[in-house]
Amino acid sequence: MNDAGPGAGSTQTWQDEVTRDLLNLGGRLALLVRGEGSHVWDADGTRYLDFLGGIAVNALGHAHPVFVEAVSRQAAILAHVSNYFATPQQLELAARLKRLAGTGEHGHVFFANSGSEANETAIKLARLHGRKTGKTTIVSLNGAFHGRTMGSLSLTPKPAYQDPFRPLLPGVAHIDPTLEALEAAIDDTVAALVVEPIQGEAGVVPLPDGFLRRARELTTAHGALLIVDEVQTGVGRTGEWFAFQREGILPDAMSLAKGIAAGFPLGALVTFGDSDLFYPGTHNSTFGGNPLATSVGSAVLTEIETSGLLANVNERGAQLRAAVAGMPLVTGTRGAGLLIGVTLSALVAAEVRDAAQRRGLIVNAPTSDVIRLAPAYTIGDAEVDEFTSVFAAALAEVAASSPRSEADRSGTDPKDHA
Numbered sequence: 001m002n003d004a005g006p007g008a009g010s011t012q013t014w015q016d017e018v019t020r021d022l023l024n025l026g027g028r029l030a031l032l033v034r035g036e037g038s039h040v041w042d043a044d045g046t047r048y049l050d051f052l053g054g055i056a057v058n059a060l061g062h063a064h065p066v067f068v069e070a071v072s073r074q075a076a077i078l079a080h081v082s083n084y085f086a087t088p089q090q091l092e093l094a095a096r097l098k099r100l101a102g103t104g105e106h107g108h109v110f111f112a113n114s115g116s117e118a119n120e121t122a123i124k125l126a127r128l129h130g131r132k133t134g135k136t137t138i139v140s141l142n143g144a145f146h147g148r149t150m151g152s153l154s155l156t157p158k159p160a161y162q163d164p165f166r167p168l169l170p171g172v173a174h175i176d177p178t179l180e181a182l183e184a185a186i187d188d189t190v191a192a193l194v195v196e197p198i199q200g201e202a203g204v205v206p207l208p209d210g211f212l213r214r215a216r217e218l219t220t221a222h223g224a225l226l227i228v229d230e231v232q233t234g235v236g237r238t239g240e241w242f243a244f245q246r247e248g249i250l251p252d253a254m255s256l257a258k259g260i261a262a263g264f265p266l267g268a269l270v271t272f273g274d275s276d277l278f279y280p281g282t283h284n285s286t287f288g289g290n291p292l293a294t295s296v297g298s299a300v301l302t303e304i305e306t307s308g309l310l311a312n313v314n315e316r317g318a319q320l321r322a323a324v325a326g327m328p329l330v331t332g333t334r335g336a337g338l339l340i341g342v343t344l345s346a347l348v349a350a351e352v353r354d355a356a357q358r359r360g361l362i363v364n365a366p367t368s369d370v371i372r373l374a375p376a377y378t379i380g381d382a383e384v385d386e387f388t389s390v391f392a393a394a395l396a397e398v399a400a401s402s403p404r405s406e407a408d409r410s411g412t413d414p415k416d417h418a
């Protein structure tokens with residue numbers, strides 16, 4: 001590797017290597033080399049508190065002993081066999097996901113390697129259902145993020161993401177995430193409605209009250225599938241195993257990825273019934289569900305269960321929301337558990353993110369006025385305290401450098417700006 005530090009003799013920096021060797025898609029915030037618990041270190045030895053968690057992926061933090069043991073043990077036994085064969089690891093994880101999701105006996109699981117791939121599977125399920133019932137349309141919501149592959153991108157109505165890649169998948173409609181738009185859109189032509197319980201990339205925006213329950217009623221009445229994308233919200237992130245469980249409904253299918261194997265690539269589509277639609281030859285994935293990935297998935301579920309991590313997610317989430325209330329520039333918080341959107345009074349989220357990083361805290365800015373927090377489920381008092389002091393200082397720094405936006409904020413106590 002070339003020198004990563006400034007002025008240390010080499011003419012080439014890691015940023016130069018990024019430019020030379022990687023597609024021009026970003027990835028320049030830091031050169032990270034090591035992680036432990038909720039901290040990561042860059043190549044210069046600077047330590048950061050990681051409150052992004054690899055975008056809601058590192059549920060157990062970094063280098064958790066359970067993760068390390070699961071990867072090493074299974075790598076030494078059997079890592080990959082292809083989907084011509086079954087493995088005990090795959091069967092165990094499928095049965096556990098069905099149980100946790102409450103699919104009942106008709107549930108089935110397909111394993112993939114990413115959220116996009118899980119959603120591609122959901123789209124194919126919707127097409128198979130549409131074929132059987134004579135329906136064509138798949139409905140998704142404005143503000144949604146379902147992935148970057150061509151199918152999942154077609155359900156992600158953001159012009160900056162979609163426009164360079166038209167034409168997209170035909171037969172997709174987008175509606176506003178409101179009860180009125182939902183009532184108007186779901187009719188007998190709809191094969192499936194695909195929704196995130198909380199729109200993570202849109203800035204941690206929950207669905208309106210009652211939306212999922214009404215979506216369940218309408219899709220059932222019109223013979224459409226209700227598919228929930230829990231790639232970001234699933235597997236404990238919101239303090240429930242799955243966010244749909246807060247609403248007392250069952251979907252027809254649910255996509256998972258991100259936190260499911262806490263950093264090992266794994267995705268899944270869990271179906272709740274009617275999954276006789278797939279038959280051999282209709283779908284598969286070479287790597288999907290290999291014994292290495294699925295053994296890590298099971299180890300993560302066991303750790304969440306046996307260490308009481310769902311309770312910790314709820315408790316620490318409440319603590320964090322209370323801690324940021326009243327900080328400079330902060331107008332409120334959204335989300336559930338440890339998926340938190342901190343809303344700001346000005347379009348300065350990128351500045352706040354950068355100020356935080358300079359002070360040794362990694363957070364992210366999904367939109368220009370929202371900071372997203374998605375730390376490990378394992379955080380304790382020490383991490384909450386460290387976050388609170390560094391985040392407040394970063395906000396104060398940005399507030400001081402943009403006095404006009406700060407003046408917009410009512411009820412500001414000058415001592416917040418110390």
Ligand SMILES: *Cc1c(COP(=O)(O)O)cnc(C)c1O
Nearest residue numbers: 114115116145146147229231232
């Ligand atoms: C991240 C994300 C995806 C895409 O997952 P990838 O693993 O990046 O393909 C899909 N849906 C939601 C809700 C996500 O947050």
